[in-house]
Amino acid sequence: MESPSTKRKRFESGVVIEDQVATASKSGFASKIFRRQYLDEKTADVYFICGPTEERVPAHKSVLSKASDPFDRMFYGPMAETGDVKLPHTNPDAFRDFLQFFYLDEVNLNMDYIVDIMDLTNKYCMPECLVVCGSFWAKHLTFDDICCAYYWAIFYQEPEFIEFCERKISAYSQLVFKSNGFLHCDYIVLSHILELDSLLCDETIVFEACMDWAQNACVRDGLNPNDTTNLRIKLKDSLYKIRYCSMTVKEFREHMDTYNDLFTDVKEYEDIIRMLSGSKNLKTGRFNPNPRSTNIFQWDDSRVFKCKLINNNNSSVFSSNKPLLLGGFYCAPISEATNWRHTQVDMTITEEPKTENSEKICPKIIVSKQIKLDAKEETYVEFADTGTPIIIRPEFKYRINFKPITTGLPFLIINRIREIKLDDETIMQFPQEDNDEDRAIIKRFNFNRL
Incomplete structure (x- = not known):
């Protein structure tokens, strides 16, 4: 039988011959070997010392370096480290979950450490794994943690995860606003939510949610939550992102009866009244004059x-x-x-x-x-x-x-x-x-x- 190299030369010269080499088949043998190496102390050539308890987590330099440039520089670069790698601020359980990406075809992540795992995938430049974390989190989202998930989606600039969170927040806006996660969310999350054009609830509910968030922020920082000056300080520019044009005059006046000094600037108050009355010669200044729509929800x-x-x-x-x-x-x-x-x-x-x-x-x-x-x-x-x-x-x-x-x-x-x-x-x-x-x-x- 001719060698494969001989056959290749003969084909390239224009002579077509019958291929006697068997087609390769997927055996899964290599994957099985990698699975056996996961957390295997017998073959490990590096240990990560994680957390304040200094737990030792075994790994393999060659495996990690092939998937991550930072690991490659750590183990084989000009300033290569020797001995154990100390990670005093890393949760050992989160790091074990993180190592699954190097050894396993299917990862099973612990939701308790999902933020830590995302931080590790970002730190070690593994964007594909960051996407997997987002998809995994999306499958297990609750109303209480969707605002937290949205924050990290924005932080890591993951477009698909951002879109997923925004669809869920828009569709379940009233339940999200009532959640503990919303009350304690970062200001950047509140601001992004108010910019959404597709919240499926009345604007008066959006307003009330903002006030609840601001009052909770005041309590957290030791400020008087009944002082509208403090509420304005906490809400910053997000106050202008509420779509007052979608309220009725009655709803707006009821809110102003409760938060009497929220708008101390007469011009701001007049701008809102003009929006409510449907004035054609409207100059809204900093306010958003456009009602929310539902265009984000397209039929599929x-x-x-x-x-x-x-x-x-x-x-x-x-x-x-x-x-x-x-x-x-x-x-x-x-x-x-x-x-x-x-x-x-x-x-x-x-x-x-x-x-x-x-x-x-x-x-x-x-x-x-x-x-x-x-x-x-x-x-x-x-x-x-x-x-x-x-x-x-x-x-x-x-x-x-x-x-x-x-x-x-x-x-x-x-x-x-x-x-x-x-x-x-x-x-x-x-x-x-x-x-x-x-x-x-x-x-x-x-x-x-x-």
């Missing part, structure tokens, strides 16, 4: 999940315990007995806050259009086609009304269910109401999770 066909209603029983009134994007829904045939093939109907979708008191709240119309419902086949009513899916907010109740343009159209009156569990976290609720007159059979919804 690859992330669709369907809410199929059991036995086709549903109500036109629904809510969710999690924020969702509604891309559209399917209506069952109106009635097989009808003489109409297609029927024009006026469809409206309204939104109103969920409330436990008896106060009558006027629903807000968020969609109003004419559609054709098919009498014999399913009809798909789509919102995502225009790039503006409907955002379903947890603190609101939504009602879909269908009003036939043609009189006498028989709508089927159906039984209703109370709730559907979409997954381990998301529940759709269909409250029973006896006064619903306009109904259509909605068989399933198309959603994106936020």
Whole structure:
């Protein structure tokens, strides 16, 4: 048999021969060897002395140097270190987790040390591993630590992690504002949150959250939290990032009754009043005159999940315990007995806050259009086609009304269910109401999770 080098020369000379060398296969043998070296004291040629307890963590110079330039200089550079490497301010458990990146194909990080691990990946110039840390943290985020995660995402300038945190903060803004993590977050986090154009809560809630944050900052620093001068000092320029233009006059005046001296500059106060009144000749100065939008939440066909209603029983009134994007829904045939093939109907979708008191709240119309419902086949009513899916907010109740343009159209009156569990976290609720007159059979919804 000819040697591989001979075959290569013959091919290069234009003579095509049959390749007798077997194609390489992935064996996983090398990975198995590396896994065995992880924290192996028998073969280790360097020890890291970590933390005040000086725990010894074994490693291999050659392995670490191949993945990290700082380690390469440490062990093989002109000023190469000899003996143990002392890391007195490094948590030994965090360093053990960090070493997984050098030896294991799959890492399992401890969330208690995730910030320390990210600091190590940054210190030793391993940007790919920093991204892995961000992705790992994203899978385990809670409302209490999302502001902390956002801080480190900004600090390390990780675009994907920043975008993930901003989407979650925007989608769950009201819950984030109530979290202990928000109350104790760094000023830079507060400032970045207020710059977001997509917070899914009323601006009055944003204002109250800022005041809560400032009062907590005052208490932490031994200042009087009831002194509006102290609140202004803590809020700095973030006070101008609140979108006062999205408040009602009543809401703003109620806030000013509570924080009477928050705006001591008459011009600032007048600018806000002009924004609230919708003045066309508005010069807002330092204030942001633009309402928040929801453009950050784009429909993604690859992330669709369907809410199929059991036995086709549903109500036109629904809510969710999690924020969702509604891309559209399917209506069952109106009635097989009808003489109409297609029927024009006026469809409206309204939104109103969920409330436990008896106060009558006027629903807000968020969609109003004419559609054709098919009498014999399913009809798909789509919102995502225009790039503006409907955002379903947890603190609101939504009602879909269908009003036939043609009189006498028989709508089927159906039984209703109370709730559907979409997954381990998301529940759709269909409250029973006896006064619903306009109904259509909605068989399933198309959603994106936020």
